[in-house]
Amino acid sequence: MQPQKLDSVGVNECPTCAAPITGDRFQVGEVVTCGGCSAELEVVGLAPLRFAEAPEVEEDWGE
């Protein structure tokens, strides 16, 4: 089955360059680097494995 794109979320792939990303030990919220384009990605779902571009900052983030 072809992976589907949902609102800039990649399913089993990088939402930026579409490089395939597979694995079964991810956690929601984990930040990974795409091996294809080096984009910082955040795991936003596990079944199916979904990735979104990781936001660099939110209003109340930080130490």
Place this chain on the structure above:
Amino acid sequence: MKVNLVYTRLRTEERMIADALRARGVTVETHSDAGMVLPLDRERWGDGAPVLMRSMSFTRSRYLASILEVKGSRVLNSAHAIATCGDKALTTLALAAKDVPMPWSFLGFEEQAVVDEVDRRGYPSVTKPVLGSWGRMVARMDSKSAAEGLMSMRFEMGGAQDHVALVQQYIDKPGYDLRVYVMGKAVGGIRRRSEHWITNTARGAMPERYDVPPSHAKLAELAAQAVGGDILAVDLLETRDGQVMVNEINHCVEFARSIEVTQIPLPELMADYVLGVLR
């Protein structure tokens, strides 16, 4: 032995802390704050194990810590420490209550009144949002026109919670500031060097090794006691004539940008501290 680690994103820091805990035989259960929906009651959360709060979001960490404490969990840092450290005005007030040396500062709620007080105190001075981090929206006011412009923006934009002006004395630093890590006692520190007057590593400051002298350690420990935290990073400002003051205190200690340079084993130190709480 078990610890619940609450996170927003599993960054380098969270991975390293979890690994250090596991290496000490502690079971680490991770919880994404995005998925936490907690009843507001006294029912125990899960198995009641201590919680290491590593949520990046001030809003989420403050509420989650508050809820979990009511449910009987020991949370590090405590809800009180998070609420205090996450708000620069409350941090300053807690330090003032304990006579901790710091730059002068004041809080105001109306544009013209704040500009008048800035003008009365003289230039330069610094204004920063009471809630915020990584050096964002910290601005230096070198003249009355700058103060008028910045305060106009401060009070014209955002909502009621944004219409608070924190103004602080500008400290002419010798090209760096200092950060001391405190876990009950001072355990190490870094120097953050920058040609820019803002010295956050998130803004490009370069971390350097810094052997914390006893006087700095004592000051940082006093500041940590003032806000009542377990695991904290206390930011110190040094003047060109060697005076040292407390600037801010951080409740969710980050170290990914500095650990390689400083070689301070913060994940291990944090894990040891948590282990002490478990025992």
